[in-house]
Amino acid sequence: MAGKLQSLLPPILLAVAGLSGLLLLCVPTRDVREPPALKYGIVLDAGSSHTSMFVYKWPADKENDTGIVGQHSSCDVQGGGISSYADNPSAAGQSLVECMEQALRDVPKDRHSSTPLYLGATAGMRLLNLTSPEAASSVLAAVTRTLSQYPFDFRGARILSGQDEGVFGWVTANYLLENFIKFGWVGRWFRPRKGTLGAMDLGGASTQITFETTSPAEDPANEVHLRLYGQYYSVYTHSFLCYGRDQVLQRLLASALQTYHFHPCWPRGYSTQVLLREIYQSPCTMAQRPPNFNSSARIRLSGTSNPALCRDLVSGLFNFSSCPFSRCSFNGVFQPPVTGNFIAFSAFYYIVDFLRTVMGLPVGTLQQLEAATVTLCNQTWTELQALGPRQESRLASYCAGAMFVQQLLSLGYRFDERAYSGVLFQKKAADTAVGWALGYMLNLTNLIPADRPGLRKGTHFNSWVALLLLFSVLLVAALVLLLRQVRSAKSPGAI
Ligand SMILES: *[C@@H]1O[C@H](CO)[C@@H](O)[C@H](O)[C@H]1NC(C)=O
Ligand SMILES: *[C@@H]1O[C@H](CO)[C@@H](O)[C@H](O)[C@H]1NC(C)=O
Ligand SMILES: *[C@@H]1O[C@H](CO)[C@@H](O)[C@H](O)[C@H]1NC(C)=O
Ligand SMILES: *[C@@H]1O[C@H](CO)[C@@H](O)[C@H](O)[C@H]1NC(C)=O
Ligand SMILES: *[C@@H]1O[C@H](CO)[C@@H](O)[C@H](O)[C@H]1NC(C)=O
Numbered sequence: 001m002a003g004k005l006q007s008l009l010p011p012i013l014l015a016v017a018g019l020s021g022l023l024l025l026c027v028p029t030r031d032v033r034e035p036p037a038l039k040y041g042i043v044l045d046a047g048s049s050h051t052s053m054f055v056y057k058w059p060a061d062k063e064n065d066t067g068i069v070g071q072h073s074s075c076d077v078q079g080g081g082i083s084s085y086a087d088n089p090s091a092a093g094q095s096l097v098e099c100m101e102q103a104l105r106d107v108p109k110d111r112h113s114s115t116p117l118y119l120g121a122t123a124g125m126r127l128l129n130l131t132s133p134e135a136a137s138s139v140l141a142a143v144t145r146t147l148s149q150y151p152f153d154f155r156g157a158r159i160l161s162g163q164d165e166g167v168f169g170w171v172t173a174n175y176l177l178e179n180f181i182k183f184g185w186v187g188r189w190f191r192p193r194k195g196t197l198g199a200m201d202l203g204g205a206s207t208q209i210t211f212e213t214t215s216p217a218e219d220p221a222n223e224v225h226l227r228l229y230g231q232y233y234s235v236y237t238h239s240f241l242c243y244g245r246d247q248v249l250q251r252l253l254a255s256a257l258q259t260y261h262f263h264p265c266w267p268r269g270y271s272t273q274v275l276l277r278e279i280y281q282s283p284c285t286m287a288q289r290p291p292n293f294n295s296s297a298r299i300r301l302s303g304t305s306n307p308a309l310c311r312d313l314v315s316g317l318f319n320f321s322s323c324p325f326s327r328c329s330f331n332g333v334f335q336p337p338v339t340g341n342f343i344a345f346s347a348f349y350y351i352v353d354f355l356r357t358v359m360g361l362p363v364g365t366l367q368q369l370e371a372a373t374v375t376l377c378n379q380t381w382t383e384l385q386a387l388g389p390r391q392e393s394r395l396a397s398y399c400a401g402a403m404f405v406q407q408l409l410s411l412g413y414r415f416d417e418r419a420y421s422g423v424l425f426q427k428k429a430a431d432t433a434v435g436w437a438l439g440y441m442l443n444l445t446n447l448i449p450a451d452r453p454g455l456r457k458g459t460h461f462n463s464w465v466a467l468l469l470l471f472s473v474l475l476v477a478a479l480v481l482l483l484r485q486v487r488s489a490k491s492p493g494a495i
Pocket of ligand 4: 320322
C-alpha cells in the first residue's frame with residue numbers, strides 16, 4: 001500500500017509544479033514584488049477667475065498604463081486669477097504661497113526634487129496679453145520667481161493656447177475613462193470599442209469644444225492629430241475667447257445697460273450698483289464701450305425676471321450671418337456635426353447641476369433644459385434666495401448662465417435631441433477633476449507613449465507564450481501519468 005502511494009508522488013509533484021507555473025504566469029509581475037514607489041506631479045491651473053493646484057500621483061512601475069495617474073490632492077488659491085494682478089504682479093506670486101506650502105506637505109519630502117511643477121494660464125492671461133503684453137509677462141515673471149523658490153522640479157509658467165486647452169481637456173477625460181487603451185485579462189492591450197468622448201469646457205473667459213471626427217477639417221486651425229498608444233486620432237477643437245461664463249455675464253451686462261437700462265436675466269427684486277470701469281475694461285466688451293464714459297461712475301441696475309427678453313439678450317452673443325465653410329457653429333467658425341458622446345465639465349457642470357439639484361428640475365432632454373431655464377429665469381429674488389441660500393454670490397446670475405449654456409449647445413454647437421442625450425454633465429472622473437491640467441502634465445512628462453505599450457508582464461510576449469505552453473504540457477503529462485498510476489493501482493491482477 002505504501003509503495004503504491006509513493007509511486008503516485010512524482011506525477012502529483014509534477015502537476016503541482018505545472019499548475020503553480022501557470023498561476024504565476026497569470027499573476028501580473030508587480031503583485032509579487034514590493035509595493036511600487038509612487039511618483040508625483042503638480043499643475044497650477046491659473047484660470048481667469050481663480051487658480052487651482054492639483055497634485056497627481058501614480059505608481060512608478062506602471063506609468064505608461066492608461067488611467068493610472070490620479071489626483072492626490074488639490075488646493076484653491078484664495079483671491080482672483082493671476083491676470084487680476086496686472087497692476088501689482090508680485091502679489092500674483094504671493095497669492096500662490098499658501099497652496100505651495102500645502103504641496104510641500106502633500107508630496108513626501110524625498111520626492112520633492114523629482115516632482116515636476118507646472119503653471120499653465122488660460123484665457124484670462126490670453127486676454128491680458130492682448131491688452132497689455134508687458135503686464136502679462138510681468139505677472140508670469142512674478143509667479144516664476146515664487147515657484148522657483150520651492151524644492152520641486154519647476155518646469156515653467158506658460159500661457160496655453162485655446163487649442164491646447166481644448167485638446168488637453170479631451171485627453172484628460174479619455175485617459176481617466178480608459179477610452180484610449182485598456183489592459184485586458186489575457187495580458188494584452190486593446191482599444192475599447194466604445195470610442196472616445198468629446199469634451200466641452202466652460203471656463204471664466206473662454207469655452208472649448210473638442211471631439212474626434214472623421215469629417216475632413218476645412219480649417220486647419222481646428223484640426224489636431226494625435227498619436228497615443230500607437231493609435232491615430234483626428235480631433236476637432238475650437239476655443240471661443242470671451243465666451244467663458246464671467247466674460248459672457250459682463251457682455252450681457254453691457255448690452256442690458258445699452259438696450260434696456262434694466263437686466264432681464266436678473267431676478268425681480270434684485271438690484272445692484274455696477275462700476276462702469278469693471279464692465280468696460282475687458283477686451284470682450286470693447287465693441288459695446290461708449291465713446292466717452294466716466295470710468296469711476298456707478299450705475300444702478302435692477303432685475304426683471306423676464307425669460308423672453310433674457311433669451312434675446314443672450315442670442316445677441318451668437319452671429320450666424322456668414323459662414324465661409326460648408327458648415328459653421330457660429331461667428332464664422334468651421335465645425336463638423338457633433339458626433340459621439342460628450343462630457344461637459346467645469347461651469348457647464350455647475351450651471352446644469354444648479355438646475356438639477358437646487359431647482360429640482362429635469363434636464364435630460366434639450367426641451368427640458370430649455371423649460372428649466374425659463375422656470376429659473378422667471379423666479380423672483382425672494383424665491384431664488386429661498387431655494388439656494390448658500391449660493392448667494394452667484395445666485396442672481398444663474399439664469400443668464402443657464403440661458404447661455406442652453407443656446408450654446410442647441411443653436412451654437414447644433415446639438416439635436418439625439419446628440420444631446422449623449423452629453424454627460426460631470427466634473428470628475430475616477431476621483432480626478434476633469435480639466436486640461438492632467439492632460440497637460442501627461443503630455444509634458446511623456447506619460448502617454450506614442451507607441452503601443454508592450455506586455456505589462458516582466459517577460460516578453462513570445463517567451464511568455466512559450467512558458468505558458470511548457471507548463472501546460474507539464475500539467476497534461478502529469479495528469480496522464482497520474483491516471484495511469486491510479487489505474488495500475490486499482491487493478492493489481494493486470495499485467
Ligand atoms: C514607458 O515608455 C517609455 C517609452 O515607450 C519607455 O522608455 C519606458 O521604459 C516605459 N516605462 C515603463 C515603466 O514601462
Ligand atoms: C502674447 O501674445 C503674443 C502674440 O500672440 C505671443 O507671441 C506671445 O507669446 C504671448 N505671450 C505669452 C507670454 O505667451
Ligand atoms: C465721474 O463719476 C464720479 C463718481 O460718480 C464723479 O464724482 C465725477 O464727478 C464724474 N466725472 C465726470 C467728468 O463726470
Ligand atoms: C456678424 O458677422 C458679420 C460678418 O463677420 C458682420 O458683418 C456683422 O456685423 C456681424 N453682426 C453682428 C450683429 O455682430
Ligand atoms: C412666471 O411665473 C408666474 C407666476 O409666478 C406665472 O404666472 C407665469 O406663467 C410664469 N411665466 C413663465 C414664462 O413661465
